[in-house]
Amino acid sequence: MKKLEQLYEGKAKKVYSTEDPNVVIVSYKDDATAFDGLKKGTITGKGAINNQMTNFLMQQLEKVGVPTHYVQELSDRDTAVKKVSIIPLEVIIRNVSAGSFAKRFGVEEGIVFDAPTIEFSYKNDDLHDPLMNAYHAVALKLATWDEIDTIKKYAFAVNDFLKKTLLECGVTLVDFKLEFGKTADNTIVLADEISPDTCRFWDSKTGEKLDKDRFRRDLGNVEGAYQEMSRRLLGK
Ligand code: TMP
Numbered sequence: 001m002k003k004l005e006q007l008y009e010g011k012a013k014k015v016y017s018t019e020d021p022n023v024v025i026v027s028y029k030d031d032a033t034a035f036d037g038l039k040k041g042t043i044t045g046k047g048a049i050n051n052q053m054t055n056f057l058m059q060q061l062e063k064v065g066v067p068t069h070y071v072q073e074l075s076d077r078d079t080a081v082k083k084v085s086i087i088p089l090e091v092i093i094r095n096v097s098a099g100s101f102a103k104r105f106g107v108e109e110g111i112v113f114d115a116p117t118i119e120f121s122y123k124n125d126d127l128h129d130p131l132m133n134a135y136h137a138v139a140l141k142l143a144t145w146d147e148i149d150t151i152k153k154y155a156f157a158v159n160d161f162l163k164k165t166l167l168e169c170g171v172t173l174v175d176f177k178l179e180f181g182k183t184a185d186n187t188i189v190l191a192d193e194i195s196p197d198t199c200r201f202w203d204s205k206t207g208e209k210l211d212k213d214r215f216r217r218d219l220g221n222v223e224g225a226y227q228e229m230s231r232r233l234l235g236k
Contacts, residue, residue: 050195084181088123094175169232174200
């Protein structure tokens with residue numbers, strides 16, 4: 001499968017058309033941004049790690065009943081995926097307090113919740129991805145109630161699978177962000193990526209951060225954290 005023309009360039013990925021109108025190729029970049037693109041940098045090797053980690057996880061998720069956009073890994077950085085229209089909702093699941101949750105509610109990071117939480121943000125950089133509830137999403141016709149129910153069900157299923165898989169690698173899944181898309185026949189599938197860019201991973205024993213917070217917060221050894229997650233999860 002070959003790239004025809006570039007359709008879109010996002011902050012971390014490019015998207016290309018292919019001969020198949022229902023398939024596009026995503027190409028993962030080493031570019032990193034934070035704070036709606038205000039902070040920019042490069043994390044060498046990130047594109048390949050995020051691509052391979054996402055594909056590994058999406059293939060496993062398919063087996064536990066979560067449909068995804070994954071079609072075929074083409075190279076280190078390139079993957080064929082189903083063409084979808086992205087639902088402009090960032091779906092965030094949290095198991096432990098951190099980041100904007102800790103800030104918004106004035107609590108410390110590291111409080112382990114009895115049950116996971118779910119929240120939505122409106123995916124819109126100009127508005128800084130404002131927090132949104134399901135009623136807002138339905139009012140704005142971003143999704144129907146049935147679609148919201150499906151998205152919630154899949155998001156919690158991803159959490160159950162990912163939490164367990166990471167625990168076996170000595171990693172606590174603190175929180176993560178998912179995006180969903182609709183295929184040509186209106187099926188909802190998991191899209192985008194599942195990687196250290198979009199999740200918080202803490203070493204279960206030491207609490208060391210093994211994700212993009214090292215870049216966001218200038219903690220150093222950013223590349224090392226991505227490589228460590230690749231070693232633990234993919235064995236390479
Ligand atoms: P938050 O605590 O900043 O709201 O982040 C929650 C989770 O979402 C965290 O795992 C990082 C991820 N995330 C993204 O993937 N993209 C984003 O733009 C932001 C702000 C967070």
